[in-house]
Each structure stands twice: as C-alpha cells, then as structure tokens.
Amino acid sequence: MAEVTETLGLAREDVRDLLHTASLAPSVHNTQPWRFRLAGDRIELHPDLDRRLPATDPDDRELRLACGAALFNLRLALRAHGIRPLVTLLPGSEAPGALATVRRGGALPLDEDTRQLVAAVPVRRSNRKPFRDVPVPVEHRQALVRAAERERSWLHVVDHREERARLQSLVARAHRVQAADAGVRAELAAFTGARTDDGVPPASAGVRPAPQDEWALRDFQAADRRPGKDYESDPLIVVLCSYYDGPLAEVQTGQALQRVLLTATTLGLSASFLSQAIEVRAVRDELRRSLGGVVPQAVLRIGFGTPVAPTPRRAVERLLLAEQPVSA
Numbered sequence: 001m002a003e004v005t006e007t008l009g010l011a012r013e014d015v016r017d018l019l020h021t022a023s024l025a026p027s028v029h030n031t032q033p034w035r036f037r038l039a040g041d042r043i044e045l046h047p048d049l050d051r052r053l054p055a056t057d058p059d060d061r062e063l064r065l066a067c068g069a070a071l072f073n074l075r076l077a078l079r080a081h082g083i084r085p086l087v088t089l090l091p092g093s094e095a096p097g098a099l100a101t102v103r104r105g106g107a108l109p110l111d112e113d114t115r116q117l118v119a120a121v122p123v124r125r126s127n128r129k130p131f132r133d134v135p136v137p138v139e140h141r142q143a144l145v146r147a148a149e150r151e152r153s154w155l156h157v158v159d160h161r162e163e164r165a166r167l168q169s170l171v172a173r174a175h176r177v178q179a180a181d182a183g184v185r186a187e188l189a190a191f192t193g194a195r196t197d198d199g200v201p202p203a204s205a206g207v208r209p210a211p212q213d214e215w216a217l218r219d220f221q222a223a224d225r226r227p228g229k230d231y232e233s234d235p236l237i238v239v240l241c242s243y244y245d246g247p248l249a250e251v252q253t254g255q256a257l258q259r260v261l262l263t264a265t266t267l268g269l270s271a272s273f274l275s276q277a278i279e280v281r282a283v284r285d286e287l288r289r290s291l292g293g294v295v296p297q298a299v300l301r302i303g304f305g306t307p308v309a310p311t312p313r314r315a316v317e318r319l320l321l322a323e324q325p326v327s328a
C-alpha cells in the first residue's frame with residue numbers, strides 16, 4: 001500500500017487531512033470512486049474504476065460527479081491552509097487517466113464564506129428522512145442558485161405545479177424501470193447494510209419508502225416507519241444541470257454539486273437525491289428536453305431536516321495510487 005508523503009509543501013499529517021476531507025464527498029451508494037496520486041508538486045485525482053456501478057451508472061457519469069465533489073472538498077481543504085488551489089481538469093498526458101490535478105498557487109487568506117463551507121464538509125449528510133413542513137425561504141433558494149453558478153453550472157428550481165407533477169412521474173417511472181433491473185437491484189443490495197467502510201448503513205437509510213410517497217426515494221432497507229408518519233408536503237426540488245455533455249462537464253458539475261450541498265448545510269438545510277430520473281437514459285432524455293436542452297446531472301430534494309448518522313469512509317491509505325514509475 002502506498003504511503004502519505006509530503007506534497008505541495010505540506011507535512012504528511014496535513015496531506016492526510018486534505019485527502020480525508022476530499023473523501024467526505026457524496027457518491028452513489030457511497031462507493032467512494034476516487035483515488036489520489038501524490039506527485040510532489042501536485043495531487044492527481046483519478047477515478048477508481050474498480051468501484052464502478054455498471055448497471056446503475058453505465059457511462060460512469062455519476063462516478064465523475066462524485067469525483068468532482070471530492071475535488072471541491074480538496075480545493076476547500078487547501079483554502080483552509082491559506083493556499084490558492086490551481087486546478088487542471090482532465091489534464092491529459094501530464095497525468096494520464098486523471099480527472100484533475102491540483103497544484104499550489106499563491107497565498108489566499110480564508111474569507112468568511114469559504115470558512116463556513118470548510119466547516120460544513122464534515123457535517124453535510126444525505127438526509128432521506130422526512131423534512132419538517134417548513135418552506136425553504138426565497139433567499140436560501142437564491143443562495144443555492146448562486147452556488148451552482150459560481151461553479152459554472154445551472155440550478156433549475158422546479159417551482160410550477162405541473163412541472164413538479166411531471167418530474168414526480170418521471171422519477172416514479174425511472175424507479176420502476178430500475179426496480180425491474182436485476183443488475184441495478186444487485187448493486188443496491190451490495191452497498192446496503194452493514195459494511196465496514198463504504199455503502200449505506202441502516203442508520204443513514206432514512207425511513208422505509210411507502211407507496212403513497214410523492215417522491216420515490218431509493219430503498220436502503222431502513223427500519224419500518226411509524227404508521228401515519230409521512231413525508232413533508234412541499235420540499236424544494238431542484239435539478240442541477242451542466243451546459244454541455246461529457247466528462248469535463250461532469251467533473252465541473254460535481255464541484256457545483258458539492259458547493260450547492262455545502263451551501264445548503266451552512267443554511268441549515270438538508271438534501272437527498274432522486275437520481276433515478278437521471279440514471280435511466282430514456283427518462284433523462286425526456287427530462288433534458290423538458291428543460292430546454294441543458295443537461296440534467298442531479299435531482300435534489302431539499303428542506304429542513306432532522307439529524308442523520310454519517311456514512312463510513314475508507315482509510316486515506318486505501319485511496320492512494322503508487323507514485324508513477326519513472327520510465328526508462
């Protein structure tokens with residue numbers, strides 16, 4: 001196993017903290033599909049292709065979104081050290097296979113907004129439980145829209161009644177398609193329940209979905225819910241979009257995803273995903289048409305939640321790729 005080494009002029013313990021912070025990002029089924037190579041003057045972020053979900057995420061689109069979210073955390077962790085991160089997305093021959101490299105820029109003092117985002121990283125969680133029946137204030141929505149824009153992405157707020165109803169039925173349709181797919185079911189089962197350092201444990205699973213639920217949430221086999229306890233009536237529903245398709249857009253939008261989620265956390269908001277509508281290609285195409293051409297990358301349900309348990313993470317040492325061999 002590779003070892004954490006001094007990188008970007010930082011001591012080993014600081015580098016370990018950076019990578020741990022990166023690994024607190026969200027990922028589908030908590031697969032944590034990222035690896036890092038410490039290369040002295042740069043940290044390379046690579047996809048961990050052993051952690052693909054070929055049935056759920058056949059094009060590795062969500063895998064790259066998750067890596068983008070980890071990259072955003074890494075940027076924040078450097079900002080916490082007063083360092084300006086210099087990021088190259090899809091760096092090509094300089095770091096073959098990498099989704100991004102991060103170098104040390106000049107000094108950049110930590111501003112208050114960024115400090116709050118840094119503090120939100122360890123407390124952000126996906127929250128599948130019912131939210132409180134309190135509407136999300138307009139200023140909060142605007143802050144989330146701006147967070148996406150800061151990362152060159154678009155956050156579409158699904159406001160109108162007909163549009164919400166249409167999206168609800170798209171999510172429900174995609175949910176049924178996935179429920180009938182043995183491959184998708186097997187991937188969900190593999191990452192559900194008590195595992196050591198990945199997957200979704202029962203304490204994070206939320207509550208057991210029921211047929212009357214308006215939004216079809218993924219079933220991580222939570223404990224049965226109390227009779228009569230239903231979901232909030234009107235969560236904020238948003239679709240995070242990129243302006244173009246492909247791996248670069250996905251890594252970019254992953255950063256936007258994490259900025260949106262962390263901004264939500266700083267505002268006391270919780271979020272969970274409704275990714276079925278994006279994972280099932282035919283449904284995603286329909287959603288894309290209804291949005292007028294921007295590329296839907298994530299559907300989020302947002303509201304004021306109650307506390308949830310954290311999901312586990314792999315040890316930093318397990319995320320390291322060996323230094324590249326010097327070629328002869």
Ligand SMILES: Cc1cc2nc3c(=O)[nH]c(=O)nc-3n(C[C@H](O)[C@H](O)[C@H](O)COP(=O)(O)O)c2cc1C
Nearest residue numbers: 026027028029030062065125126218273274275311
């Ligand atoms: C791109 C993406 C899509 C996701 N889709 C879903 C989803 O459809 N349903 C769900 O319950 N969780 C979804 N998640 C949340 C993950 O399950 C969650 O991030 C993971 O279990 C780690 O937990 P945490 O977010 O609390 O750190 C998604 C996460 C990402 C990054």
